[in-house]
Amino acid sequence: MSDKDRILIFDTTMRDGEQSPGASMTHKEKLDLAEILEAMGVDIIEAGFPNSSQGDFEAVSEIARRSKSATICGLSRATEKDIQRCGDAVRHAARPRIHTFISTSPVHMKHKLQMGPNAVLEAVGHSVSFARNLVDDVEWSPEDATRTEFDFLCKCIDAAITSGATTINVPDTVGYMHPEEYGALIRSLRETIPNSDKVIWSTHCHNDLGLAVANSIAGAQNGARQIECTINGLGERAGNAALEEVVMAFKVRGDSLPFETGIDTTRLARASQMVSRITGFPVQYNKAIVGKNAFAHESGIHQDGMLKNTETYEIMKPEDVGVSKSSLVMGKLSGRNAFRDKLKMLGYELDPDSLNEAFRRFKDLADKKKHVFDDDILALVDDQLSAMGERVAFRSLRVIAGSEGPQTADLKVLVDGEEKTASCQGNGPVDAVFNAIRAIVDHKAKLDLFQVHAVTGGTDAQAEVSVRLNGEGVMAVGRASDPDTLVASAKAYIHALNKLEARRLKRLAA
Ligand SMILES: [Zn+2]
Incomplete structure (x- = not known):
């Protein structure tokens, strides 16, 4: 006792x-x-x-x-x-x-x-x-x-x-x-x-x-x-x-x-x-226990001490709160079984179809990104699970961006299984992408928040985008990640829109 x-x-x-x-x-x-x-x-x-x-x-x-x-x-x-x-x-x-x-x-x-x-x-x-x-x-x-x-x-x-x-x-x-x-x-x-x-x-x-x-x-x-x-x-x-x-x-x-x-x-x-x-509320970097920097030791003196003995500057271990030390995990050559084991370790048990789909997405990502970290896999699976059974589904996007305007987005989506396309300009590439979504799916909701984070470090890191839409008092947060920030933005917006629609229908039903 x-x-x-x-x-x-x-x-x-x-x-x-x-x-x-x-x-x-x-x-x-x-x-x-x-x-x-x-x-x-x-x-x-x-x-x-x-x-x-x-x-x-x-x-x-x-x-x-x-x-x-x-x-x-x-x-x-x-x-x-x-x-x-x-x-x-x-x-x-x-x-x-x-x-x-x-x-x-x-x-x-x-x-x-x-x-x-x-x-x-x-x-x-x-x-x-x-x-x-x-x-x-x-x-x-x-x-x-x-x-x-x-x-x-x-x-x-x-x-x-x-x-x-x-x-x-x-x-x-x-x-x-x-x-x-x-x-x-x-x-x-x-x-x-x-x-x-x-x-x-x-x-x-x-x-x-x-x-x-x-x-x-x-x-x-x-x-x-x-x-x-x-x-x-x-x-x-x-x-x-x-x-x-x-x-x-x-x-x-x-x-x-x-x-x-x-x-x-x-x-x-x-x-x-x-x-x-x-x-869609980010965790402050220096937040105690769960902030990104809670266990990061940047200064040379601290790093030197940590290498000799982790107790020099650490009152608890990252593992104690579930932050894994070895975050470098997988790459292009990792096989299906290794991927399934990894998912299990991260707390996911997927049915065979979902596992196939997740593995396909993982291979896709590993083609674009040399090192795939735990956080990448978490983002990928969360994305997949949240996009299941949605009315509007992302298909493809091509964007013209840069200093020589006009910035233009060509977007293809499925609405109730039917393919729809739109080509729109905007005040910057993100605006062009969101205009294209609005051209396909007419809606009144206002954009309340748009934020981008890098899932991991490095210039090839995936962008994780959060979008909050406000449709006459009903809020919905959408999120998505992709190595391409604009693709992630489009997916996040569509995710929010789907959630808003689901809520609206529920309200009508009630
Ligand atoms: Zn209270």
Whole structure:
């Protein structure tokens, strides 16, 4: 038995994370992400806000149905309708949880709820009992807890516990706290409220001052045993506590932080890449744990030290978080079996047809690019999987670019299996390519974001392009990679368009 206290990891990437502007995820992307989170050992997955949309309801229901070990949680406001809908979505899970909340701070009660303290207190008891009649596992949150008057906060939490809440979450909704203060709040709540030892205390810290992780750890040091967090720290405004940072802080500093989590840390890098790809939000290069430079040693003095002993400058190993050292992997001569083994190692099991197609794409890429790295293969397979069954499919592109205009794009695509072509000019080659897509597939969506990254180093590196389209409030992020930046741009735009179309149809159906 370990002498460390177990901290439950509650991931809210799909709920709080998805709420951040532009970070929307499709149904399929949520299912894939839930699978990765569960395999990684996340204890509780907050899969969405079932009463906020039909899409969220369906995603939470299906994630619940597919779940094996993780608790699947949905968020709901304090109304019966919200809670019922949430219960209907999570009830298929092996371990269902309803997370219900109401605002308790003076400013929120007055301006957001237009309710007085007594009405709020009554709603707390009622909502928690109602939820408890649907499931055994109920979490309750006082929204904006850290700006709530202490005595009133205690009364509300007491009411929630008396009505059957099993987890009490203390959100720093506006990201205002500093660690000592937040830790002290958790401690005094636990000391003041009767039966506080009958529930699990939880942190939910926002990162407006860059203190979300520090505050969460202070919460644990003062008795919290659940930490709410997100992959890459995604979340409203400046985001939430980053799951990977919380987990690695406990792992690396177990000497003075006597806590452990159930997370398999070697899966952190992959989860981070996946969330970044899905949302189109790049991971900052110097981001702790999962940034591109987190384990890079550039200066001569550091490199010299590292060669003699890696502990000189490294407090953890890249392998600990799933960054493989030997990233040089394959080339033109690599065979099918080696390729299949590589995919397996990267976490993919493809059916024979998909494997054939992936291998064909890999050979294609190896013809253009001497060294094919793990990241190239990940990008290639992700592209292939995301393009499956789409209405519009890329076929070919020829572009005239350079200083002697006009820049022109000749594009060929399949729309519902039928070949269509367009030749368009534009203000630069990317504009010409996007104009050609618009000429073939008429649509009103606006381009919100266009960004290009190199998948690996070198001038022959693949370009990974993210495109975000905004179609009257419905967002979709498309991404694609190719050694040719313009081809990647065309594919990414088409990918976004397909996703937007799928969402529009779903909306119509609902
Ligand atoms: Zn939040």
